[in-house]
Amino acid sequence: MDDRFNTAAGWVLFSGIVALGLSSVSAKYFTADKPHRPHEMGYPIEGVVEEGEGGESGPDLATLLASGDAAAGEKAAQGRCGTCHTFDQGGGVKQGPNLYGVLGKPVGKHAAGFAYSSALSGHGGDWTYENMDAWLKSPKAFAAGTKMSFAGLSNAQDRANIILYLREQGGGPPLPTPAAPAAAEDADGEAAPGAGPGAAEGEPAEAPEAASAMGMDQPVAGKEKAVAN
Structure with a gap:
C-alpha cells in the first residue's frame, strides 16, 4: 500500500516539475526580444501636444493664413478660450486678459492693469503672426514660466484660423x-507647361495674392484655454 502511494506521489511530483519546466520554456520563447506594449498608451488628452508631434512639414504660416477661415477661428476661440478671455472691444478681464486688438502689440503688455507673468511681460517683441502662432502651439515653449496652463494647439490650420479671428477683433499688421510656388521643370530643364506665366522664359512666377482677412485681433488658444496670461 505504501509503495503504491509513494509511486503515485512520485509520478504526480514528476508531472508537476515537467509542467513547470515547459511553462518556463514557452514563456521565454514567446516573449524573448518581444516586449509587450498596449495598443493605446493611456487616455489621450485633447489639446496636448504628444511626443513626436510638432514636426510639421505642411504649408507655411503665410499660406495657412491666406487660406484660413476666420469663422472657424471664432468658433475655436470662443469654445476653447472663452472661459478665460473676452474678445470684444472693452470686454472685461477674466482669468486671462481681454484680447481685443492684441495683434501687433507688445507681448505681455497689451491689457493695462493685468498681472502678466514675468515670463511673458519680460519676453520682449510684439505679437506678430509668427509669435502668436508659436504661442498658440506651445505657451511654455514660447515663454518658459508662463502662468498659462494650456499645453498647446498642435494643428497648424486651427492656429491660423484663430489668428485670423483675432485680427478681426481690432486689426493687426x-x-x-x-511664397510663390516653384516652377516645375521637365527633363531638359525647361519650364513644364502650365508652370505659370513667364516660366518658359525664365521669369519668376507671380506670387498668389493673399486672401483678405476680416479684421481680427487677439491671442487665443484654439485647443488651449487662453492666449495671453
Whole structure:
C-alpha cells in the first residue's frame, strides 16, 4: 500500500516539475526580444501636444493664413478660450486678459492693469503672426514660466484660423504674402507647361495674392484655454 502511494506521489511530483519546466520554456520563447506594449498608451488628452508631434512639414504660416477661415477661428476661440478671455472691444478681464486688438502689440503688455507673468511681460517683441502662432502651439515653449496652463494647439490650420479671428477683433499688421510656388521643370530643364506665366522664359512666377482677412485681433488658444496670461 505504501509503495503504491509513494509511486503515485512520485509520478504526480514528476508531472508537476515537467509542467513547470515547459511553462518556463514557452514563456521565454514567446516573449524573448518581444516586449509587450498596449495598443493605446493611456487616455489621450485633447489639446496636448504628444511626443513626436510638432514636426510639421505642411504649408507655411503665410499660406495657412491666406487660406484660413476666420469663422472657424471664432468658433475655436470662443469654445476653447472663452472661459478665460473676452474678445470684444472693452470686454472685461477674466482669468486671462481681454484680447481685443492684441495683434501687433507688445507681448505681455497689451491689457493695462493685468498681472502678466514675468515670463511673458519680460519676453520682449510684439505679437506678430509668427509669435502668436508659436504661442498658440506651445505657451511654455514660447515663454518658459508662463502662468498659462494650456499645453498647446498642435494643428497648424486651427492656429491660423484663430489668428485670423483675432485680427478681426481690432486689426493687426498686414498679412504675410505666401511664397510663390516653384516652377516645375521637365527633363531638359525647361519650364513644364502650365508652370505659370513667364516660366518658359525664365521669369519668376507671380506670387498668389493673399486672401483678405476680416479684421481680427487677439491671442487665443484654439485647443488651449487662453492666449495671453
